[in-house]
Amino acid sequence: MQVDNVKRLLMLIPCGALLAGCDKPSEPVAFTPEMAGFSSEFDFDPLRGPVKAFTQTLVDDKGEVAKRVSASMSEEGCFDVLELHDVANDSGVALILDANFYLDAQTHEKKVRTQGKCQLAELPAAGLSWETNDRGFITMAKGPDVQIKYQYDNEGYPLGKISQAKDKRLTDEIKPSADPHKKMDYTAVSLLNDKPMTRAIQSCDYDSHDNPVSCKLQLTDESASPAVQTQYTIKYTTEYY
Template sequence: MKKIIILSALAAFLTGCDNQETPQAYTPEMASFSNEFDFDPLRGPVKDFSQTLMNEKGEVVKRVAGSVSSEGCFDTLEFHDIEANTGATLILDANYYLDALSREKRIKLQGKCQLAELPAAAVTYDTDDNGFVVKARGKDVTVEYHYDAEGYPTDQTTTAKASTLAVTTKTGADKKKKLDYTAVSTLNGKPVAKTVQDCDYDAHFNPVSCRLNVTDDSVTPPATTHYVIKNTIDYY
């Protein structure tokens, strides 16, 4: 009996240690690409993933999928916007991402695998000392990106001529649940939308599934649309 009690206490101690495990930070590439290509960032040794956004009817609205090298570079990225009937598949080739079908050079890279330029759109990217993209510059548009201490994307400000769209993201107190957040969007200082998300997580503190509620404050009365996000993630 004493041995059983000791083993039970040890198991409880180890479980407690596991629960206190510190989540891995987000890499500059993962955080920056998630900003630019509109998907939830992931942490840890991700090998490949998919994120599928579905509306209240269970219909697929958007889907993002990718494969990541053991060094943390995106080998492939695939995007499908069903409502807009658009999509693309990008593959890494030296210092560029190519369109998988046309072989056109879509994205130029800097360093090992960070965003540098969108040649066709004349957009260039600035990075900070830690390698995170902090600004995108186009002919008529500038976008500024901010991150928290763990590399999670937070505030984003887009300036186009006389218009400024600002998105402020606030996560909860639990650092293991970064994808539980509230984001408020304002246009020239006037609230236009509010997004609230909460998720279920895996052992790497990445989301397995999420509930996403988007409220359009630009209409009267405000209208809320409900979505579900289903994720698949494989690790090294």
């Protein structure tokens, strides 16, 4: 986290010298079930607090945009609009919330059914349905040929998932920083039938809401021989209520 010169000076002053005393840093705002669920399913970094709109742009080491995610959200924390663009593969989709469904913004086809306020419930085309716990967090997804289990920490931060499809098991494990204000500093591994596939290391700068402003991401393809490393930068814009 960037600290300005005034804050640096204050950090050097003993607590007893400050008239107001020294208060413990406030605890970060927990992640909502909707933010945790959507970030896990649509592969973007979850954000804290009263987010109104955001963009996350993945830039490769050549300076070219590889992926972009953008969204606008209601004050209740629902994703009103979610746009996903895989630039590298020239694919994407824009979803808009309409009653109990997310519709394709272009065709208005019903893509995702919701539950609760606006949590994921069913992907009709794939026959996939999500189950939630009593807090509204997605804990499992089931389809004709797949079953997925999800894990979170006590702040609702996604710790990964295990996807089982017939004789293949894909395990995604995320280990965030021990600093609760820096959850996006993490290491992550993906294993296919317990065989390492990819490893990710991310470190970020943060805003006052403990959300990332920019991150450095190193991906290692451990399935290749020798392993191949790729460096990315993630740029964020976040607007709050």
